[in-house]
Amino acid sequence: MTSSTWPGWLALTLNIVGAGFVAYSIVGSHSADRPVWVLVVGLIAVATWIARSLCAVLDLRRTALVLALVSAATGAIVTPATDGIAVVPVIVAILALVGDLRRPLALGIVVAATSIALIVVGALPFDTPVVAVLGELAGVLLGVFAGLSRRQFRRSEQQAALLRDREAAMREENARIALARDLHDLLAHSLGGLVVQLDAVDAVLEAGDVESARRRVIDARGLAVDGLADARRAVAALRDPDSATAAAPVDPGALAADLGDLISAHRALGGEAALTVLGRPRPLSALQAAALRRALQESLSNARKHAPGQPVRAELAWEDDRVTLHVSNPLAAGDDAPLARSGGGHGLAGMRERFAALPLGGSATAGADGDRFAVTAEARLA
Template sequence: MAKTRAGWDWLRGPEPWTRRMLAGDLALAAVLAILGLGIEELDRGSGQRMLLGAVAVVALTLLRRRLPAATLVAGSALSSALPGLFFVLPLLGWSAGRRIVGVGRALGAFTLAFVAALAFSVLDQWSQMRPLLIIVFSTLMFLAVTVMPGLASRYWSQRRTLLAALHERNGQLLRERAMVAGQARLRERQRIAQDMHDSLGHQLALIAVHTGALEVDPELTDRQREAVGVLRQASVSAMHELREVVGILRDGVESPPMVEEAQPAARGVAGIAGVVEAARAAGTEVRMTTSGRPRQLVAACDHAAYRIVQEALTNAYKHAPGAPITVELRYEDDSLVVEIANGPSAGPDEDVVSGGQGLTGLRERARLVGGMVHAGPAEGGGFRVAGVLPYGAEPAGAQDVADDFGQQAQAQKGTLPQAPGRRGEQQPMDWAAVDRELAVRVPSRAGGIAVGCGIAFAAVVVLVIVMIAAAVMLMDTAVDSMIGRDEYDAVHVGEAEATVRDRLPGGESFLTAGADRKGPPRPEGSECLVLLADDQTGQSLTTDLVFRFCFKDGKLVDKQAYEVKQ
């Protein structure tokens, strides 16, 4: 069993050979064997030669994948003795042109196959044809039947390899371009993080210090001291959030909270109650309601809900100070609805500073998690912000952020391509050069068809040349093997052999091969010359009129005229 499997693996060679491919090869071998039997029948081959030719066709077809050069040489050499191999030669040439590695090896294999085919053809037909015609005919046939399929196969295989290499190179360039762009984004994020840390961090620290000192001032009333405590707690929470945002921008991970400072409030649905309580402590009338069965949200949606409530409360503080606020959380079947509404107010404070980006940011945040945010005037006055967030949607940009972090890690390990320059200095990327690399045009389908048509046209031209050469050779040999009735009658039994042969053609032609044995019995010990009649009038399409002259002891001892089946 092990030997059988080893033999099967050797027969398959380096290419994967599935059952479908094996069935296809067997079917192809059967078709070629049937066509070869037809040629053997036309050549009047024996049954043994037909069987041997069919076996050879099947063996060469199955072995061509594993031994492309050997099968090409063997098929070319055996084709002269086994005419049934004619139709398998193009297949062997195609397989050899595609599978032989290296131009030198392929040229050597085709040259050896040509020499073998030419040598065996000359040996097989030496007695019936002129050697020069044999060489010309065999050369043209080899070019048309074997070389042309090999060239076409090699071109097709190399074109596919080139296309695969181009696609792989373009993919690599695209990946490198994405990595460089990711590095640029990370550098910009680090710069922004540094600016936020240096500017906002300093200001918030000053606020925390001054409010802390003000909180212990003995001249303040309890109400004032409570308000200052709320301010100090808000500044500390803002410093925590700023530190986490800076950490995410810089390293892609949240910064650990400092031990000496208070822990920041949870930023999710669970933290909304804290935000509402802080607003109440600041003197704002806020009412919060929850309906439905609470459900767990993914982290991105949970955080988005918190930010919607936080931003909506901030807008209410700015634009409707003193107006009552309602916060409602509704757990629907497929989504969480967060609604914040405030009543009408006399108008915003004159010193309100607004960047105009809060609601736009909320809409984008909700869009990234598959939800939506609506903001606008409420019925009866006031303003209303409502957000709809699905329970299980992941942020659309999560993969991009993960890719950025992965690229940053690769850059820190030194695996990303770096532009030449000093250590630690990022060189500007030549995007024009990258675009030129990406713009490499692969050969079009029309170009491939044109080349294929050119190869096919060349093969047709060679075949036409072969047919013309074969016709000329046939006419030449026919002229050298025909005489008229008058010439036959002018020769008499008893004349000298030399005199008769000087008056008659040589008769070396495949057209008369074996015809001397198909007529009346020859005189014993005689040597016969068979010629065709140049006038076949009255003969059927399947018979020929031949003239036989038999010589013995230097004289013409017998002459016969009879019909022979083709």
């Protein structure tokens, strides 16, 4: 028996035990003073109670509904004649109908109202005291309220499960977006740089400059090694997303060194770039530092794609509540560069997503600024 079916079978067992006590009470209490039909109808109410519980476990919904209606009706009509004992199957049936989210609430209310009417009718031939009848009716109302409580509890559980599913879907979607973003950054920087280097190697070999070609190959190898290291870091972050959040703060000197390495790599690829740092640097979280590195990396990759050979200006400005990276290069006359058509605009979109997802918030914008193309990325500080 699996853990998922165990609660249903446990409920069935408890119902059987309860039904046994009720049947024993109906048979053993004043049975000689009651008409035979009262005893028979009362036992039918108990038997249909047990059968309904079994059908509920086996998920036989239609049969369970019919048995619940029979149990409620037969139990209600003989409740006064059994000193209120037969009201128990009525309460159980009403509780089950009202508490079942798969059935309309109105059905349970109608069954409860009908049961009340049958109890009143059943009390007439036996001159049942009014107080006893009111107690039996109170039992039916108790079943209604218990069913409403169960219905609300099950609805809360259902909503909680739906919320968990949505959260899991969102986490999966965020992981997919993060993977696509990191893959784009790695491929755009590493493979794009390798294309530039290989083109340069081809050009210098045609010119017969073997030494320059050798230096270009060495630079290309270094770029590939850096790209592989970045890929490993990205994979590690995806395997353990919490590690980046829990990582120690990044010293501003280490960030400046990383940004300087990106500038140097851009120069090694034949580009021209300069980095200026303004303000008083402060430690950053690992996520903030990674976002700034990726922003400069993407900006330099875009410059190589769309404005090769044009000078790039990068400025890192520190303020009390934020740090801003501003990167710009002259607008190219056209998209005739070899790598101009290799992108799909995903890098800038990924940059915006990365900064928007920072714990303290951030933003990134890109577009023409006069005769220059500018990227501005801002990370808010505590």
